[in-house]
Amino acid sequence: MSAERICFLPLGLALLVTALPIAAHHGSNPNYAWDRTITVNGVVTEFQFVYPHVSIYFDVKDDKGNLQHWSSELGPTPIMMRNYGVGWSKNAIKPGDQIVLTCNPTKIPSNVCQGKKILVNGKNMPLQDPKGAAGEDGQAKQ
């Protein structure tokens, strides 16, 4: 894991972006540290735009220049399939794309995180409904 490539956001911003956790339907909620946020830069190797989980796989260079394989869950599929008007589709992200991913890390050290915000080749692709819609209990989830 590269210290250069992963930075912790200021607490206030971290709390803001984690205010509405997007929880997978049965994926891995207990895995994540919802109160922490990291930002990772990487190159996409695979994008899965399928039910019930949208997931992305990418490579991150560590501080020695070695590639580390990472993965992340993104937004709830049915919500992303509404595409937010920004073009979410199976072709929205392609291998080779550069991403900057802000996400909740796992509780244990790992190369997995829960996506909160993503820049794809510099373009912000919302992972939550910009209209503020949420599921029951105030949470968007699948």
Next chain:
Amino acid sequence: MRITLLLGTLLTVMLAPAFLQTAAGQAAKAQSTAPFDPHDISGVWYRTSPIQTFSNVYNVQPDLPPNLAGARGRGQVFAEAPFTPAGRAALEKNKPGYGPRVVPPAFGNDPMGTCDPLGIPRNLNAEVGSSHTTWQIVMTADRMFQYFQWHHDYRVVWTDGRSLPKTDDLDALWNGYSVGHWEGNTFVVDSIGFNPKTWLDKFGYPHTENMKLQERYRRLDHDTLELTMTLTDPEYYTKPWESDRKLFKLNGSPIREFPVGEPFIKNWDQQVYCVPSEEYHFNQGVRDSGAGKNSVR
């Protein structure tokens, strides 16, 4: 000036949800007076009651430490079921990814994690959020169909007057064998023949193949459907165990549209299958890796 503008903006942001809720509530109230046939419970219904387990009953005096509550159920503790020793032992074998006994799904055994059918009654809990908190009822002359968005599953409730067969005459069925009839304005469904591989809910409550389940549906108004369930399963539960009162709203009701401003119906029939090969891929690459079970490939 800048402070006034800031305060004004802040107040607008704070009050807007309340205004929208009030407006939605007034619209819903208006619609709830619409005429309806109490013997017609057809429609796409979405769950509005919380938590999504069979009983949903809170314990009056929580006695579990917070770290035993699930990520989303933190602080929520539930009254226990009337277990027999065998029932409790069966519960302990089930390792859920939610609730007071949560474990990382990589080390759990929720049938959902391998795309096994949820079965009845778990499908009725409409536990999977977002657009799949819905199920649809279609009533015909001799049967009721119930379609579940999750896994694109459905079950049949026979209303042609037949009796339930003997349990011994049935192979274990994922959704059981069901017959229905009307008692006044309540549609009563009796079912047997369940597959014991299924859980009652996402907290891992078990049942045997001899479970008998009764569902009682009542349309409270044009927009609202009530469901209560009672299971009888003497091997695992010392007495009949009642669910909480589950409430559903008719799709298209203005009470809750999803997302805001778009009728829920547009989200219907997304064909939300749980595909084993895709689930395996996800489990390997994300779920299990995040729990330290393996590395990201």
